[in-house]
Amino acid sequence: MKFESQKIAYHFFALSMLLLVLQIIYGFIMGFAHMGYDVFHEWIPFNTAVTTHKNLLVVWILSGFMGAAYYIIPDESDHPLFSTGLAKLQFWSFAIVGVIAVAGFHVGWWEGRKFLEIPRPLDWLVAANVILFLVIILMTLIKGKQQTTTSWVLTMGLVFAALLYLPGMVYFDNISVDSFFRWWVVHLWVEGVWELIMGGILAYLLIKLTGVDREVIEKWLYVVVGLTFLSGILGTGHHYYYTGGPSYWLMIGGIFSALEPLAFLGMTVFAITMYRKGNKRHPNKLALFWTLSTAIVSFLGAGLLGLAHTLPPVNLYTHGTLVTAMHGHLAFWGAYASLVLAIMSYAMPLMTGRKIFDNRMGNLAFWCSNIGMFAMTTAFAAAGVAQVYLERIAGFEFMVAAEETKPHFFVLILAATLFTVGIGMFISNFLKFGLPNDEALGTENEFKPLQAS
Ligand code: HEM
Ligand code: HEM
Numbered sequence: 123m124k125f126e127s128q129k130i131a132y133h134f135f136a137l138s139m140l141l142l143v144l145q146i147i148y149g150f151i152m153g154f155a156h157m158g159y160d161v162f163h164e165w166i167p168f169n170t171a172v173t174t175h176k177n178l179l180v181v182w183i184l185s186g187f188m189g190a191a192y193y194i195i196p197d198e199s200d201h202p203l204f205s206t207g208l209a210k211l212q213f214w215s216f217a218i219v220g221v222i223a224v225a226g227f228h229v230g231w232w233e234g235r236k237f238l239e240i241p242r243p244l245d246w247l248v249a250a251n252v253i254l255f256l257v258i259i260l261m262t263l264i265k266g267k268q269q270t271t272t273s274w275v276l277t278m279g280l281v282f283a284a285l286l287y288l289p290g291m292v293y294f295d296n297i298s299v300d301s302f303f304r305w306w307v308v309h310l311w312v313e314g315v316w317e318l319i320m321g322g323i324l325a326y327l328l329i330k331l332t333g334v335d336r337e338v339i340e341k342w343l344y345v346v347v348g349l350t351f352l353s354g355i356l357g358t359g360h361h362y363y364y365t366g367g368p369s370y371w372l373m374i375g376g377i378f379s380a381l382e383p384l385a386f387l388g389m390t391v392f393a394i395t396m397y398r399k400g401n402k403r404h405p406n407k408l409a410l411f412w413t414l415s416t417a418i419v420s421f422l423g424a425g426l427l428g429l430a431h432t433l434p435p436v437n438l439y440t441h442g443t444l445v446t447a448m449h450g451h452l453a454f455w456g457a458y459a460s461l462v463l464a465i466m467s468y469a470m471p472l473m474t475g476r477k478i479f480d481n482r483m484g485n486l487a488f489w490c491s492n493i494g495m496f497a498m499t500t501a502f503a504a505a506g507v508a509q510v511y512l513e514r515i516a517g518f519e520f521m522v523a524a525e526e527t528k529p530h531f532f533v534l535i536l537a538a539t540l541f542t543v544g545i546g547m548f549i550s551n552f553l554k555f556g557l558p559n560d561e562a563l564g565t566e567n568e569f570k571p572l573q574a575s
């Protein structure tokens with residue numbers, strides 16, 4: 123860690139972990155409800171649970187991104203954070219708005235728009251909070267001694283993500299129009315600007331962990347950014363197929379969204395090539411594992427499982443079913459959850475001075491959570507295919523199909539238990555690091571050569 127002010131990242135990482143635990147609890151509530159044990163129904167009906175589960179996901183990932191930016195930007199710019207006091211204010215206001223929003227969902231204070239349920243007054247507070255965050259980041263970047271491509275890609279991803287929140291705040295009476303703009307936020311986030319954030323953080327981690335020249339890594343970054351925008355912007359059309367919009371979206375959405383996996387494939391090839399090119403090995407093996415798994419699993423979850431239902435004739439049947447949940451889980455896990463865990467695994471030893479680089483707990487956390495999430499995805503896939511067949515081909519009622527898919531949720535719960543054990547071990551390692559301290563100041567990466575010379 124170069125500067126004391128980078129320590130603020132710890133607050134955001136800790137909040138991330140806390141919210142992830144809550145998200146998992148709501149996941150289990152829904153998993154049991156699908157199995158027929160909707161025991162909390164009176165207090166937490168399914169729609170409340172799903173809303174809370176998804177919004178907690180968005181908030182913990184955003185908290186992770188913010189922590190990552192507070193750690194990376196000062197390091198890349200070679201300048202302390204613009205203001206630690208303001209960053210602390212931003213943290214606490216972010217956390218408080220998040221808590222109020224989640225509590226509000228339980229008393230029906232929401233907008234009812236999937237993923238963007240936070241009610242309007244809180245939306246304004248979120249907007250103010252994010253502006254403060256961006257001011258701190260941009261001022262640090264501008265005042266910095268150097269401005270790297272990596273830090274600009276990361277920062278522009280964050281700026282665009284904030285701008286794209288705005289279309290989701292406009293209210294329309296017509297649900298088709300409302301849904302049209304909701305996708306500007308949801309789709310253009312995960313299949314557009316968040317990919318810049320992902321590219322930026324991955325590039326930073328690869329520079330640090332492989333020892334490959336910055337110039338080489340940043341050239342790849344341009345390719346990934348190019349592929350993302352080329353496919354992702356018009357790829358939004360895969361949400362406009364049968365929603366009341368013009369029919370040309372069938373063609374445009376079909377073609378461009380089918381190209382989207384290329385951007386994720388680019389990310390995978392990028393990470394693996396840099397790893398193989400690297401002539402040095404950073405001792406932090408856990409951070410390297412998470413970095414590579416982000417690049418690989420995002421391609422599987424977002425790229426391949428996205429492709430599986432992105433063509434109009436398929437989406438006609440799968441839209442809004444558990445097939446979507448199958449893809450949603452592995453895509454979010456591979457691309458954004460693993461990314462946050464990767465930057466945390468890299469930054470925590472440098473912030474605290476404790477070299478937990480390759481311990482048993484960390485390795486088990488990696489494998490249990492990944493295998494658990496793959497198994498969960500498989501259970502959702504089995505349930506999803508059965509649901510599509512029963513509901514949309516055989517024509518059974520929703521609840522009849524739900525009854526038939528119960529056994530798959532038993533499997534889901536088993537898989538989710540393994541996943542949760544993995545996350546539990548990750549958090550246990552996180553706690554072992556302790557708090558950031560000044561002893562860690564000035565500790566730079568220590569490489570060890572691949573072969574003894
Ligand atoms: C123990 C862990 C978890 C369990 C048991 C679980 C279970 C569930 C269930 C049952 C649903 C509702 C599906 C439906 O619509 O009926 C759901 C939705 C969702 N979960 Fe999870 N979940 C867990 C963890 C996670 C994690 C870690 C992520 C992200 C990395 C995640 C992302 C999502 C998303 C994006 C949706 C919405 C899917 C859609 O739009 O159809 N979940 N989850
Ligand atoms: C990391 C990137 C991605 C993430 C996190 C992600 C996540 C999600 C989530 C959560 C949903 C449900 C949204 C909702 O109903 O509100 C969804 C829907 C969808 N995604 Fe992705 N996705 C990603 C990339 C992709 C890619 C690259 C493709 C195509 C190749 C794709 C194809 C689709 C399609 C077709 C739907 C609509 C499903 C439906 O009609 O119900 N996704 N995605």
Ligand SMILES: [Fe+2]
Nearest residue numbers: 309313358360
């Ligand atoms: Fe999309």
